[in-house]
Amino acid sequence: xxxxxxxxxxxxxxxxxxxxxxxxxxxxxxxxxVAIVARRADRLEALAAxxxxxxxxxxxxxADITSSDxxxxxxxxxxxELGRLDTLINxxxxxxxxxxxxxxxxxxxxxxxxxxxxxxxxxKAALPHLIDAVASSPRNVxxxxxxxxxxxxxxAPQVAIYNATKFAVTAATExxxxxxxxxxxxxxxxxxxxxxxELFDQKAGQxxxxxxxxxxxxxxxxxxxxxxxxFIVTNPRRVAINEIVLRPTDQA
Amino acid sequence: xxxxxxxxxxxxxxxxxxxxxxxxxxxxxxxVGIAARRADRLYALRAxIAGKGGDAVVLEMDVTDxxxxxxxxETLIGSYGSxxxxxxxxxxxxxxxxxxxxTDEWNAMxxxxxxxxxxxxxxxxxxxxxxxxxxxxxTSSIAGRKVFGPGFTVYSATKFAVTAFSExxxMEISKKxxxxxxxxxxxGVMTELPEQTTDPEKRKLLDDHRTSIRFLDPEDIADAxxxxxxxxxxxxxxxxxxxxxxxx
Ligand SMILES: NC(=O)c1ccc[n+]([C@@H]2O[C@H](COP(=O)([O-])OP(=O)(O)OC[C@H]3O[C@@H](n4cnc5c(N)ncnc54)[C@H](OP(=O)(O)O)[C@@H]3O)[C@@H](O)[C@H]2O)c1
Ligand SMILES: NC(=O)c1ccc[n+]([C@@H]2O[C@H](COP(=O)([O-])OP(=O)(O)OC[C@H]3O[C@@H](n4cnc5c(N)ncnc54)[C@H](OP(=O)(O)O)[C@@H]3O)[C@@H](O)[C@H]2O)c1
Numbered sequence: 001x002x003x004x005x006x007x008x009x010x011x012x013x014x015x016x017x018x019x020x021x022x023x024x025x026x027x028x029x030x031x032x033x034v035a036i037v038a039r040r041a042d043r044l045e046a047l048a049a050x051x052x053x054x055x056x057x058x059x060x061x062x063a064d065i066t067s068s069d070x071x072x073x074x075x076x077x078x079x080x081e082l083g084r085l086d087t088l089i090n091x092x093x094x095x096x097x098x099x100x101x102x103x104x105x106x107x108x109x110x111x112x113x114x115x116x117x118x119x120x121x122x123x124k125a126a127l128p129h130l131i132d133a134v135a136s137s138p139r140n141v142x143x144x145x146x147x148x149x150x151x152x153x154x155x156a157p158q159v160a161i162y163n164a165t166k167f168a169v170t171a172a173t174e175x176x177x178x179x180x181x182x183x184x185x186x187x188x189x190x191x192x193x194x195x196x197x198e199l200f201d202q203k204a205g206q207x208x209x210x211x212x213x214x215x216x217x218x219x220x221x222x223x224x225x226x227x228x229x230x231f232i233v234t235n236p237r238r239v240a241i242n243e244i245v246l247r248p249t250d251q252a
Numbered sequence: 253x254x255x256x257x258x259x260x261x262x263x264x265x266x267x268x269x270x271x272x273x274x275x276x277x278x279x280x281x282x283x284v285g286i287a288a289r290r291a292d293r294l295y296a297l298r299a300x301i302a303g304k305g306g307d308a309v310v311l312e313m314d315v316t317d318x319x320x321x322x323x324x325x326e327t328l329i330g331s332y333g334s335x336x337x338x339x340x341x342x343x344x345x346x347x348x349x350x351x352x353x354x355t356d357e358w359n360a361m362x363x364x365x366x367x368x369x370x371x372x373x374x375x376x377x378x379x380x381x382x383x384x385x386x387x388x389x390x391t392s393s394i395a396g397r398k399v400f401g402p403g404f405t406v407y408s409a410t411k412f413a414v415t416a417f418s419e420x421x422x423m424e425i426s427k428k429x430x431x432x433x434x435x436x437x438x439x440g441v442m443t444e445l446p447e448q449t450t451d452p453e454k455r456k457l458l459d460d461h462r463t464s465i466r467f468l469d470p471e472d473i474a475d476a477x478x479x480x481x482x483x484x485x486x487x488x489x490x491x492x493x494x495x496x497x498x499x500x
Contacts, residue, residue: 141497178500186497215427218486228489231479239472243437243493249486252427 002234003139005032009082010233011075012036013065013122014092016043018197019147022222023089023229028056030234032087035059035078065092066113071121075129085129086137087233090119090169091147096203097159107203108161115165119146120172127185134184141237142185145229146173150193150247158209166191177242186240188232193247195220217250253482256281259332261325263315263372264342266293268443269391272470273339273477278306280478285328285335287311288342315342315368321375329379337481338376339389340369340414345445347403347454354450358406365410369417377425386431387481390418394439394495403454422490432488434480439495440467465498 010027014020016038024034028051036044036051036058044060051058061077063070078085094114096107123144130142151159152166170189177187196219200206210217225246232241260277264270266288274284278301286294286301286308294310301308309331311324328335343365346357369390380386395404396411418435425431446458473494480489 181497181500184497191491220487224484224487227483235472235475238466238497239468239475240439240495240497240499241476241492242495243491244489245491246483247422247426247488247490249430249432249488250427251488252423 002231003236005030005087005234008086008133008137008139009033009035009078009084010087010089011078011085011122011126012089012091013118014038014090014147015047016040018091018199019192019195019222019225020089020091021047022226023091024058025051025054026223026226026230027087027089027233028054028058030230033057033059033082035061035074035082037061037063037065037074038092039064065118065122068117068121071118072125075122075125079129084133084136085126086133086142088123088126088130088144089147089229090122090144092118093147093199094202095162095199095206097162097206097209098203099158100160111161111165115162116168119169123176127180130185131180131183139237140184143188143233144173144176144185145188145190145232147225148173148189148191150191150245152189152191153245156213174242177240181240184237186232188241189243190225190228190232191243191245192220192225193251195222195225197222214251217248220246220248253485255337255478255481257283258336259283259285259328259334260337260339261285261287261311261328261335261372261376262339262341263287263313263368265297266290268445269438269441269470269473270339270341271297273341273474274308275301275304275306276471276474276478277337278308279304282337283307283309283332285309285311285324285332287313287315287324289314315372316363318371318375321371325375325379334383335376335379336385337387337389338372338380339391339477340372341389341391342368343391343445344448345404345407346448346450347407347458348449348451349402349454350405352451357448357450361406361410365407366413366417369414373421377431380431381425381429384430385485386429387434388421388431389434389436389477389480390414390421392418392435392437394437394493394499396435397437397493403451403457419490422488426488430485434477434489435491436473436476437491437493438468438473439499440465441470441473442467443470465496468494468496
């Protein structure tokens with residue numbers, strides 16, 4: 001039932017940490033060639049070494065995808081060096097929650113730049129190649145999996161701009177799905193709840209803010225989200241897993 | 253999570269998604285209580301499961317009848333001793349436009365699609381609460397996410413209810429009682445679902461739709477259920493929206 005990904009190429013953004021890193025490892029394990037993208041080159045090299053040790057093929061590319069030029073360059077490099085692009089996992093992201101009056105506008109801009117602009121720059125650059133990949137793929141399908149959040153479904157105080165970017169990702173994914181599904185490019189959105197990554201560390205007080213809303217929660221692991229990514233991508237062409245909401249069982 | 257040896261109750265197991273899921277779960281080593289009204293179908297399914305080395309018990313029950321559900325639960329617990337997975341899957345979709353006033357069909361949808369889920373959940377939940385574990389799956393639909401055009405109004409209303417009930421149930425019991433709740437939302441699946449539609453025009457529409465695009469196999473939904481229930485215990489797949497690639 002679940003298919004292997006040999007002879008396909010996957011691009012994973014945000015691969016230097018957390019969910020993106022786990023997704024890259026998981027797709028490589030299913031046989032995909034993976035291009036791993038983030039800003040921290042040392043982290044990418046370490047991950048590349050790990051994937052190679054496991055027998056995988058990997059192309060690390062250090063880039064800041066909040067620049068559309070860099071996003072385009074990433075995709076161009078992948079298609080020229082690896083020949084194709086079948087799977088795009090948009091995992092790069094940033095969360096900077098806090099009281100709206102005290103929070104600097106620059107934090108909101110940074111979230112919009114990476115969570116929304118970065119995602120649409122990479123997706124736009126990838127689209128023609130994904131369409132091309134369908135025609136030459138043994139599986140006749142290409143995939144885009146966007147990592148939104150439960151914050152893309154439910155708004156909460158002090159989360160306004162993170163909510164706004166994630167609602168936008170969920171909405172854009174659904175619109176793209178409708179536009180491209182008949183051309184065999186499946187667009188899926190995963191909306192995770194709390195996952196143990198570096199996301200909460202980007203701003204002081206975020207862990208406390210979460211705990212005050214949900215109490216003690218056994219968080220999910222990045223691997224749990226990576227399994228959902230693999231479930232989506234390895235399903236046979238006819239099955240489009242449009243949306244998965246994943247929560248810690250404790251996160252009521 | 254390893255599900256070998258667990259016990260499941262599947263309503264609407266006599267055909268379609270329920271029957272396919274019973275077969276898949278049984279193949280994974282789950283003991284399945286297979287519930288529906290058509291006992292002959294259930295006995296045939298039990299024979300098929302047993303022929304493949306699985307274990308199933310037939311529960312002839314109408315989900316609109318709480319007494320029948322209680323009897324079914326007694327048989328299930330008597331046979332297997334516990335219940336770990338509930339698949340609230342029984343459902344009907346008689347399609348007709350509102351101004352035809354087929355109120356018997358509206359009521360049947362409310363009774364089976366909504367009250368059937370509530371009745372079965374009420375009978376199963378005390379067992380899961382007692383053992384402080386369990387997983388409840390409710391079958392909503394794409395029609396539980398967006399309101400379809402003419403003819404689907406009441407069906408959509410019942411499936412929105414299932415989606416809402418699933419979300420509230422999850423909030424109430426997931427952390428408190430360690431019971432996971434998953435709302436499955438399929439698009440078109442090749443099953444007997446259109447057969448409830450008595451309006452000839454609407455029936456033709458349903459039949460035409462399934463020849464115009466490749467519907468999912470019921471096994472595809474069963475695979476999604478297996479993915480969710482095999483996830484580690486700390487992971488709750490709250491919603492799973494699964495469609496044929498050609499369905500918009
Ligand atoms: N963790 C959770 O609880 C949770 C829940 C729901 C959704 N999510 C979403 O999951 C996604 C992954 O986050 P995570 O939890 O894995 O957090 P993380 O560990 O902080 O990872 C974020 C990744 O994004 C990359 N990134 C940030 N800015 C970038 C830029 N300008 N260009 C390229 N890459 C950039 C980071 O790499 P560099 O810093 O090296 O560039 C890093 O690899 C995010 O979209 C997040 O919103 C997380
Ligand atoms: N097929 C699709 O495209 C699709 C899409 C989205 C959602 N769904 C949902 O998926 C679920 C399963 O449907 P299906 O597509 O597999 O259709 P199906 O083949 O018609 O199966 C429906 C099942 O429900 C049972 N059932 C109906 N009324 C019942 C009652 N009063 N008590 C107990 N069982 C009853 C039927 O058994 P008996 O008649 O023997 O009782 C049958 O086993 C339904 O909830 C449906 O709304 C289906």
